[in-house]
Amino acid sequence: MNLAAGKIYKGKEKSFRMFDRIHRRYDLLNHLFSFGQDIIWRYKLSQGIEKKDNQQLLDLATGTGDVAFSLLKHSPRIKHAHACDMAQKMLQLARKKAIKKKLSPKVSLLQGDAINIPYVNDIFDVVTMAFGIRNVTNPSLVLTEIFRVLKTGGKAFILEFSLPANKILRKLHLFYLRHIIPRVGAVISRDKHAYRYLNKTIETFPYGQSFCQLMQTAGFRNVRFKPLTFGVVTIYQGEK
Helix, strand or coil: CCHHHHHHHHHCCHHHHHHHCHHHHHHHHHHHHHHCHHHHHHHHHHCCCCCCCCCEEECCCCCCCHHHHHHHHHHCCCEEEEECCCCHHHHHHHHHHHHHHHHHHHHEEEECCCEEECCCCEEEEEEEEEEEEEEEHHHHHHHHHHHEEEEEEEEEEEECCCCCCHHHHHHHHHHHHHHHHHHHHHHHHHCCHHHHHEEHHHHHHCCCCHHHHHHHHHCCCCEEEEEHHHCEEEEEEEEE
16 A cells, blocks of 8 residues: 555545534535536436335435435435434534425434444345445445345445546546645635545545446446546446
8 A cells, every 4th residue: 555545544534524524514515516516416316216115225424414315305215214424413414404304204314334334134225325435444345235234136326426538528627626626625614634635535446347346246236337427426336
């Protein structure tokens, strides 16, 4: 492991504390830096949910709950959403949003680690994780845990940042990640580290076919991926 990778790895061990520090500005910055595309990405994620009744959903690294809430809105056949995150202050915001959206009866918010999911085997029809798996110290273990809690035939959907295949777009996007986001993020969030950490995790995390291979190694079948917004994010899907 080189020195740069080592620093990123150590940062991931306590990344949830960083998210707690920026929780008040987290949603605002998501909308700002994605130019509002984060709403569309969550909607695209919901389109993969099967049209069968009474599904049980688990959303990992739920943050302020936007993925879980979006899926409940756009996939009405989900009976109940369970949402986990390590960051307590992010969960506090999620609880307030659930009340405001009148979704409290349909969502359970729990502090929990994706590396050690606090649920028994074979109980969920769908497991989602958006922009969280690159922040864990062991993505392969998370995928194994997701596989464990899924029912046979259940599906996992991972929404994660990636890099455009087009060389010109890739260069422009890297400039945006390395120079624009860290400066603006530091001013708005008042946290110099958080948005430096963002670009480093994106640039060092496997994406495309490389991530699909991780899912296949964890046991998933029918694994595929779909780049969105010129490839700056990707949805990965696999079945147990």
